[in-house]
Amino acid sequence: MSRLKGAEQRDSLAGFRADKKEPSIPSGLLRAARLSGQLNLSGRGLTEVPQDVYRLNTDPPQEAQQDVSFGSSHCWWEQTDLTKLLLSSNQLTQLSDDIRLLAALTTLDLHDNQLRSLPSALGELQELQQLRLSHNKLTSLPIEVCTLKNLCSITLQQNQLESLPDEMGHLEKLTHLDLSHNHLKELPMSLGHLGSLQKLNVCHNQLSCLPAGLAQLTNVKLLDLSNNQxxxxxxxxxxxxxxxxxxxxxxxxxxxxxxxxxxxxxxxxxxxxxxxxxxxxxxxxxxxxxxxxxxxxxxxxxxxxxxxxxxxxxxxxxxxxxxxxxxxxxxxxxxxxxxxxxxxxxxxxxxxxxxxxxxxxxxxxxxKGDPESAEEGHTAMTLPSQARVNVHNIKTLKSLAYSEKQAVDIPDELFDAAADQGVTTVNFSKNQLTSIPPRLTELSASLSDINLAFNRLTCCSPDICKFLQLMHMDLRNNQLRDLPSEIKNLNKLRSITLNYNRFTWFPDVLYQMVSLETVLMGNNQVGEVDAHRLKMLVNLSTLDLSNNDLLNIPPEVGLCASLRCLGLEGNPFRTPRPAILAKGTEAVLEYLRSRIPK
The missing domain is CATH 3.80.10.10 (Ribonuclease Inhibitor)
Incomplete structure (x- = not known):
């Protein structure tokens, strides 16, 4: 009986089971990689890197075992070393030491995986220039990475790093370092030795102080220390x-x-x-x-x-x-x-x-004594046309203004003068415009601030999505009822002003714009707001919904932790009561949280 009991515990089919199948890569893809030196395996659901990839440069290809015509346009003996390997958006949990076999790599992209550690063999990739490791689960960085003398860019955002090796300062060619969204409590003193560094991002960490050596970064143009302690x-x-x-x-x-x-x-x-x-x-x-x-x-x-x-x-x-x-x-x-x-x-x-x-x-x-009328006369810096183009403002201040003219269109002279000047600010407010001037797109590469307030706009052209540098947009006092879905592409937009328009709902596209910090929609006819989607706007600190048609305020609005200023006055809802509104935003949010069902 005991012998039978032991037999039950063994897997009687073990000898018939196939070994774990290694993920395969189409031979055509590998063949193309041998010719181009580039291999893109992003988003293929890989849980490990196939050996075919690691040994791409060392093992003879399948063609070498076959009768290959010498007249072929692609000959296997003409293969080049792999220099660019893209493995992003997979489910990789580890990287094999065999990565050392790809010694010619200049770009290694591993972002958006499940990596918890990196092999020391990574330090043997001495030609590596770009290393992308963002959106993984790394808690530390191997010292060997700090020996990569040719590394120019390393992105480590959205990991779980708690510390960095002191040897980080050895990366003397590094120009771009992104350490944002980690758990760093301090930065190594050696960071100041990164003499070539131009961009340093350490936002969303737990830093309470900065190393003195940071002042030695004399080539850094952008330093982001936001969301720390x-x-x-x-x-x-x-x-x-x-x-x-x-x-x-x-x-x-x-x-x-x-x-x-x-x-x-x-x-x-x-x-x-x-x-x-x-x-x-x-x-x-x-x-x-x-x-x-x-x-x-x-x-x-x-x-x-x-x-x-x-x-x-x-x-x-x-x-x-x-x-x-x-x-x-x-x-x-x-x-x-x-x-x-x-x-x-x-x-x-x-x-x-x-x-x-x-x-x-x-x-x-x-x-006292300020001559307000001084601005009304012509100056030597204006052109003798209806547009009165202020060339000085365009060239020096990068500002294009044509406001309070009651004009139905914007004269071409303005756009001609602004061509290739890198204009960042446009003010066409207080006119009679019924649509966004088509020629405004000529400034899309540099424009960060648009003011089209106090016009007669009935719709917002989808061309607005071309203004990828746009940070602030003022569309108050128009006749807008909705916003185009294309506006979601403006991922730098921080504030939008829509007061005194004809919105009957909170524009759906605004819920998708996580960069927004200020949304002003007072004096419209907005009837409801989606609190659950509003919570996704993690940077929103100012929201004005005063003088609308809100019949109730969802209690979940109280969970919008980033809100510092919430305007709700002048709506027909019964709660919160005016006495609570008068106490300010913090009291309103606390009241709303208390109403959430438990």
């Missing part, structure tokens, strides 16, 4: 002499960093705890063009802000500012001033909704 930014960052864009959003900064980087053009410090701006913090910003201070606790703007002569965009959305200094109107290049969500007093509400030009004109009127 930073409470202070060392003044030594001013030594980063090439720095143009610095992102510090969503940290724990209490003061505006004092940064004197001579080339700093864009500074993003939104969603922190900054309460004041001092003269010594503003004075070093000699080249600043864009200053974002939204979602802080700033109460007072110093008069010295007028010294920022190069400033074109100032975002002060959702602060505690009650008064504006008249000197703000003296900023010669300021084109966009955002003040939504501030408890401003002494300034009529309608002035704030009429745009930057009107507000600055009002502030200038408070300065």
């Amino acid at each position: 930073l409470t202070d930014i060392p003044a030594s960052l001013s030594e980063m002499s090439a720095l143009e864009q610095l992102y510090l959003r969503h940290n724990k900064l209490c003061v505006l960093p004092k940064l004197g980087a001579p080339t700093l053009k864009e500074l993003y410090v939104g969603n922190n705890c900054i309460e004041e701006m001092r003269t010594e913090q503003l004075a070093p910003l000699t080249a600043i063009s864009l200053l974002e201070l939204r979602d802080n606790k700033i109460k007072i703007l110093p008069e010295e802000i007028s010294s920022l002569n190069t400033l074109t965009r100032l975002d002060l959305t959702n602060n505690d500012i009650s008064t504006l200094p008249a000197s703000l109107s003296l900023l010669p290049n300021l084109k966009v001033l955002l003040l939504e969500g501030n408890p401003l007093r002494g300034i009529r509400r309608d002035l704030l909704t009429k745009g930057t030009d009107v507000l600055l004109k009002y502030l200038r009127g408070r300065i």
